[in-house]
Amino acid sequence: MAKASLLIMVVALGWLVASTAAFTICSMEAGEFYGCLPAIRGPSPSPPSSDCCNAIKRADLNCLCSYKDSALLPSFGVDPKLAMALPRKCNLVPPPACQ
Secondary structure, three states: OHHHHHHHHHHHHHHHHHHHHOOEEOOEEHHHHHHHHHHHOOOOOOOOOHHHHHHHHHOOHHHHHOOOOOOHHHHOOOOHHHHHHHHHHOOOOOOHHHO
16 A cells, blocks of 8 residues: 555656646747746846747747736746846847836
8 A cells, every 4th residue: 555655646746747847838838938047037147049039039928028017927036127128139029018
């Protein structure tokens, strides 16, 4: 019985880790979102990478900008002001909601 309980716990933990690692937000996959983090975190962020800009070009910018005043961005360690500047840094015209 102990082995069965342990197996269930391991499977549940694996499912939990897998489900939190794969998410989509505003048409951006988790890997694309994480690829932009160096450009939107910390006191001296790096310029957005070409991969980040390609992801931003495919993302739903109106959706992303709707998080401007949300606690969601800071919960990922993201500076909302840097995030709202990302479309312009990627040579895109940001929606009015981003400004």
